[in-house]
Amino acid sequence: MGRSQLEKQKTHEKIVETASRRLREEGLEGVGVADLMKEAGLTVGGFYKHFASRDDLVAEAIQSAFDSWGRKLEADGIDPAKMTAADVADRYLSAYHRDNPGEGCPFAALTSDISRGDDKARGIATERLRLNFEALASKASGADAERRRKAVIAFAMMAGGVGLARISSDEALSAEILETVRDFVAAIDK
Amino acid sequence: MGRSQLEKQKTHEKIVETASRRLREEGLEGVGVADLMKEAGLTVGGFYKHFASRDDLVAEAIQSAFDSWGRKLEADGIDPAKMTAADVADRYLSAYHRDNPGEGCPFAALTSDISRGDDKARGIATERLRLNFEALASKASGADAERRRKAVIAFAMMAGGVGLARISSDEALSAEILETVRDFVAAIDK
DNA sequence: ATTATCTATAGATCTATAGATAATGC
């Protein structure tokens, strides 16, 4: 059935949103096109009117996944600029974030996937990495170089911490990692 | 052609070793059985005399990947117990480690893959995570709880740092991450 | 007339198995 331009755009967004979640949950190669289309309430045949290839969807979905962190803050009525390092740490190192990779940070959910990815995916991620460092540096104390150092340390520790916490099948160990890193980051600009 | 027990064992090890490297390079789902067998100098038909399933090989290969860090230290004539935190950081956060995931730490190369993995893979990794924390804690200064905290912080930061450094397609940014984390970990027990 | 979506399928790829072959080891 033919659809209006508006409906097509909504369909497009629905596919990207579905992919953005499922790819974070199951990895960049973990879900097939037919499965994604079905979950978006469609069939596989329509896919290539929206994307030239599966890789094109993946690139769009990664972009969307990076945007989702900010969109969620907005939905929760939080101004990112007003968050302290402690606020960021509380959110990033929460059990909720650990247990819901599909809604969370792609640097934690897709670390190894992106490093193996094509130039497009890595390019997008590199740009976001730079922005994350700058945003965190603006929250840290000290001279410019010191703030930059703190930002790099804090983000490496947060992304690594959530990654390791997700690996651990021992809940106590996993919680210890989250808590230890959270306390450290929260204290970083004190 | 039939082979002796000894030859079969060597063949088995060759397959596991090949898989251990390729899976770290391309992810737990990135390489097929036929491809791995070919690289080990064999054909696909013999595979199932060695492993009940592909998943069984993956579990063995992960185990072997975790062992490889220690085996390499041994080959280099280094006693892990005598390494300081600075020594560990120099090695872990080197450009060589970043650029050769196939020979490196599975926590950095397979972070997201293992967290999505089955109970077997996550169980093996959880055990190793505990050992890594203990080994790092033994190198840190302070009271027990403080040493433990430092170990968790240092390892989350190292695994996360190498992960982010591998993502960055900007060499300067990538090198900055490695260097910043290395300096921090090296200073942690001073 | 155009096109977004559908059903159906071609072609590639991947895991696992079947049966043949040749060397081991009781």
Next chain:
DNA sequence: ATTATCTATAGATCTATAGATAATGC
């Protein structure tokens, strides 16, 4: 006699395309 490996292939799955259908929009 047993079995490690080989060639060949069955069966499943995945990306991408072909052609039909029905609604949009000039």
